[in-house]
Amino acid sequence: MKLLFEDQLLNQPTHPEDSIAHRYVRACAEGALIANVCTRMALLDTGAQQFPVSITEGIEPGDNCYVVSPQTAYSGYAREELKRLGKPWLTWPLKLMTQGVDRLLSAAKVDKLVQVNNWLLSTNLYPADWSVSDLPAITELLRRTFPDHGFGFRSLNDFSNQELRQHLETLGYLSIPSRQVYLFDGRAGAQAPFLKHHNTRLDATLLRRSPYEVVPGTALSDADYQRIEHLYNLLYLDKYCTLNPHYSAQWMQRGQHEGWLELRALRSPEGRIDGALGWFANSTVISTPIVGYDTSMPQRAGLYRLLTHLCLQETVERRQVLNFSSGAAEFKRLRGAQPQIEYSMIHVAHLSMGRRLVWTMLSRLLHGIGVPMMRKLKL
Known part of the structure; x- marks a missing residue:
């Protein structure tokens, strides 16, 4: 050792x-x-x-x-x-x-x-x-x-x-x-209990009807990473707290390349990235240190709902547990998250x-x- x-x-x-x-x-x-x-x-x-x-x-x-x-x-x-x-x-x-x-x-x-x-x-x-x-x-x-x-x-x-x-x-x-923190247990796959919650189903419908293209991290350009850093800052630093980590576009890009981060982005029909998330995972648990979206867009666009459901879909497909961190407690509880100290x-x-x-x-x-x-x- x-x-x-x-x-x-x-x-x-x-x-x-x-x-x-x-x-x-x-x-x-x-x-x-x-x-x-x-x-x-x-x-x-x-x-x-x-x-x-x-x-x-x-x-x-x-x-x-x-x-x-x-x-x-x-x-x-x-x-x-x-x-x-x-x-x-x-x-x-x-x-x-x-x-x-x-x-x-x-x-x-x-x-x-x-x-x-x-x-x-x-x-x-x-x-x-x-x-x-x-x-x-x-x-x-x-x-x-x-x-x-x-x-x-x-x-x-x-x-x-x-x-x-x-x-x-x-x-x-x-x-x-x-x-x-709030956990979603997806080990039962398609039978995961949180999938039955009313709000989860509404989010699934919103995602199916969404005009956004889900773009994997491997298809992102240098400019896309700069945009994702900006979107993360809008949410975590401007809206929440400047004491949150200031992750750079370089950190995200290197993480995607070296395998310790896996990104997804929502690209509009006009080619603009309006939301993004980054997964960090091991063999049993997945977390999302990167979540960001354009906070100037109207709430009816449902960007946070779309990103959340992408996380839940990934959790079910991997049959893992999603640790969805803290914050937005009521939002997460309505979708079946379980609290843990x-x-x-x-x-x-x-x-x-x-x-x-x-x-x-x-x-x-x-x-x-x-x-x-x-x-x-x-x-």
Whole structure:
């Protein structure tokens, strides 16, 4: 079992048999493909599996993306949401509380963190055949290599990763809830329960009657990738939050070429791409880190509905589970999605008492207050 750092990978020749994880870490090392992600990358080689690893020092820019920064995930997002409310008389007490949490997390150096299997996506996927017997050796390697860093794993839920999460708990990892995600179980293929939902059927009809051509990633031009980056930005950065990952056209194009991303686009009869999505998948689960559409078009065009149904069709054809991330909760529930709480598992037992205390407090607060709120409010 070993770690290969960026400089080591760049000094090695490429081979056709390199794993997708190897190609991905090398791609990240060769250029800034995600504008607001500041991290070093490494490759963890267990002998049977290879995983990308992100390494942050806690001295990166304050707006570092949440895919590598717990501080952004747990305080930066709260600040952004308060700004969007636009009601200072209502939000100033919450703003003061958020500032206090931010200072506490900063003092505890929560961003001094190593994250295994971090593909710099909102949702990381874990191989179904990954043996939990590797975990003690991985834990020891990380503790020895990074004695002053916390380390752990993002994007775990009990539907897909219960055994992995439970085993990490037995090894002393803290469970940190992060958000509620929505899953569509397509393992029954054409008999998948979500296909019977009224809204799903309406979306299927909309797609059948749509004038759009569904274009595979292999047929996209350089200009198409630039357009898809723009559409992603319209939705995820302009409409939602600037703290979401700033994926570049180059990142998408390289992902399509190297096999760690699979794109589809909706091209109008006039030749214009109005919507697009990108799948990231393994043998059991599919996720969609890239979704974008022209938000200036009227809602009756149903672009988000069309893209969603393309995802559901792909899930059924693959007989896999779609992890459709968080957000648009009611929309997803109406189409048969099942909620699951997502967790990070973080090892901090080797750190100072003060830093351990803050991580422990964060875990207890989120389990005691955050999770019940997410479930009650159906976030």
